[in-house]
Amino acid sequence: MLTKNQIKFIHSLNQKKSRSIHQMFVVEGVKVVQEFLNSNYELVDIFSTDTSYSKYSSNFTAVNLKELAKISSFSTPNKVLAIFKIPLPSLVNWSGLVLALDSINDPGNLGTIIRLCDWFGITDLVCSETTVDCYNSKVVQSSMGSHSRVNITYLDLEATLADSKLCYGTFMGGASIYEHELPKTGVIVMGNEANGISKEIESLITVRLSIPRFGSLKQTESLNVANAAAIILSEFKRNITEK
Amino acid sequence: MLTKNQIKFIHSLNQKKSRSIHQMFVVEGVKVVQEFLNSNYELVDIFSTDTSYSKYSSNFTAVNLKELAKISSFSTPNKVLAIFKIPLPSLVNWSGLVLALDSINDPGNLGTIIRLCDWFGITDLVCSETTVDCYNSKVVQSSMGSHSRVNITYLDLEATLADSKLCYGTFMGGASIYEHELPKTGVIVMGNEANGISKEIESLITVRLSIPRFGSLKQTESLNVANAAAIILSEFKRNITEK
Numbered sequence: 001m002l003t004k005n006q007i008k009f010i011h012s013l014n015q016k017k018s019r020s021i022h023q024m025f026v027v028e029g030v031k032v033v034q035e036f037l038n039s040n041y042e043l044v045d046i047f048s049t050d051t052s053y054s055k056y057s058s059n060f061t062a063v064n065l066k067e068l069a070k071i072s073s074f075s076t077p078n079k080v081l082a083i084f085k086i087p088l089p090s091l092v093n094w095s096g097l098v099l100a101l102d103s104i105n106d107p108g109n110l111g112t113i114i115r116l117c118d119w120f121g122i123t124d125l126v127c128s129e130t131t132v133d134c135y136n137s138k139v140v141q142s143s144m145g146s147h148s149r150v151n152i153t154y155l156d157l158e159a160t161l162a163d164s165k166l167c168y169g170t171f172m173g174g175a176s177i178y179e180h181e182l183p184k185t186g187v188i189v190m191g192n193e194a195n196g197i198s199k200e201i202e203s204l205i206t207v208r209l210s211i212p213r214f215g216s217l218k219q220t221e222s223l224n225v226a227n228a229a230a231i232i233l234s235e236f237k238r239n240i241t242e243k
Numbered sequence: 244m245l246t247k248n249q250i251k252f253i254h255s256l257n258q259k260k261s262r263s264i265h266q267m268f269v270v271e272g273v274k275v276v277q278e279f280l281n282s283n284y285e286l287v288d289i290f291s292t293d294t295s296y297s298k299y300s301s302n303f304t305a306v307n308l309k310e311l312a313k314i315s316s317f318s319t320p321n322k323v324l325a326i327f328k329i330p331l332p333s334l335v336n337w338s339g340l341v342l343a344l345d346s347i348n349d350p351g352n353l354g355t356i357i358r359l360c361d362w363f364g365i366t367d368l369v370c371s372e373t374t375v376d377c378y379n380s381k382v383v384q385s386s387m388g389s390h391s392r393v394n395i396t397y398l399d400l401e402a403t404l405a406d407s408k409l410c411y412g413t414f415m416g417g418a419s420i421y422e423h424e425l426p427k428t429g430v431i432v433m434g435n436e437a438n439g440i441s442k443e444i445e446s447l448i449t450v451r452l453s454i455p456r457f458g459s460l461k462q463t464e465s466l467n468v469a470n471a472a473a474i475i476l477s478e479f480k481r482n483i484t485e486k
Contacts, residue, residue: 115467119454119456119466120457123458212480213362215361223473226469227472230466237455237457238478
């Protein structure tokens with residue numbers, strides 16, 4: 001049985017401010033909830049139409065479909081909704097390959113970029129404070145559970161990159177990613193969907209790269225930022241033999 | 244001045260059935276409308292708060308912001324909405340590299356895949372009849388105008404691929420795309436978001452490829468289909484020198 005206060009609290013977690021105050025976030029659906037249950041994330045509350053979820057927490061609430069619909073942000077709720085604690089970020093391991101995001105706005109883009117990091121073994125994703133919150137429910141859902149395997153840290157990107165030696169960014173007219181030698185360590189910066197990498201961050205980029213464009217017309221202005229990240233990460237990783 | 248019939252007609256074009264009957268579709272926003280105006284697409288009607296668009300057609304209707312909001316599917320309408328004719332598809336050029344989509348459901352995925360085709364000079368995109376309609380407004384918007392430079396054909400994918408010689412698909416356990424020699428011609432098949440390539444199409448695949456996964460955990464189940472297409476197209480194209 002769901003209380004009015006529970007409904008109100010879960011809805012409040014749609015707001016970044018409330019997530020910050022309570023240090024909690026919402027996860028939905030069988031597959032993604034399971035990924036978080038299997039991870040080190042600390043479960044706070046779990047609500048489901050399936051009572052077998054009661055094994056995960058004494059804070060289990062059995063709900064019917066109508067109640068689940070009241071707390072779900074899905075048009076078709078999928079059995080379970082859970083609240084987890086936002087963990088303290090681990091220290092960033094700068095000795096590996098780190099992906100840095102400069103003001104990514106779209107939750108779906110951030111979610112698929114987290115999924116890409118997981119796929120390509122990028123353990124650290126650093127985000128400018130202007131990047132969309134990674135505990136936004138759309139980000140959590142589109143990362144498909146990869147969230148639990150990538151260390152995501154929000155920081156002052158400009159100050160941080162000023163101390164970094166090798167910093168890669170893509171720009172029109174940069175060196176072809178297919179021809180430039182790419183290292184195993186360094187920071188790869190991806191810019192905002194509409195404006196690319198900001199002027200402040202651009203001045204800190206040591207190697208300017210570009211993804212070559214093909215075809216006779218070459219009128220495409222840009223690639224979707226998550227697709228660009230996919231191509232760049234693949235290119236950085238393809239020559240590493242220890243797969 | 245907008246008539247009730249115009250509003251009703253524009254709304255009706257949100258439905259595939261109505262688009263099929265009238266062979267028309269809707270494009271919105273300054274940037275994307277301009278891409279279509281610069282293309283061979285035939286303009287039918289144009290509605291804008293900016294009267295300078297009247298130069299493009301005698302079927303220009305000046306609207307105020309309130310009227311534009313009534314016909315727009317955007318939460319913040321962007322100056323212009325246009326109706327274009329759906330063109331007859333050109334013949335597919337099978338002598339090049341063709342991308343084939345097997346039941347892509349998400350309009351955003353189809354839109355970004357069209358943008359990828361444009362970037363990588365893939366002039367022909369063929370879609371199973373179960374793939375989301377490419378004149379769906381979300382597809383048109385997320386393709387960012389690339390739509391006007393890629394020949395998109397809906398066909399019986401199974402019957403078509405049965406005649407095709409070189410047919411590539413990605414599967415867990417396939418040959419690494421980083422190691423397998425990739426040709427300049429052939430058909431690359433991308434499968435459905437949840438289920439991958441269907442059994443019927445799988446039996447027609449001649450070369451089974453895979454995108455290697457990195458990192459120690461390797462728990463990521465899959466990549467977003469548009470990101471997978473980005474990595475594969477980049478890999479097929481990277482060794483072609485005539486850029």
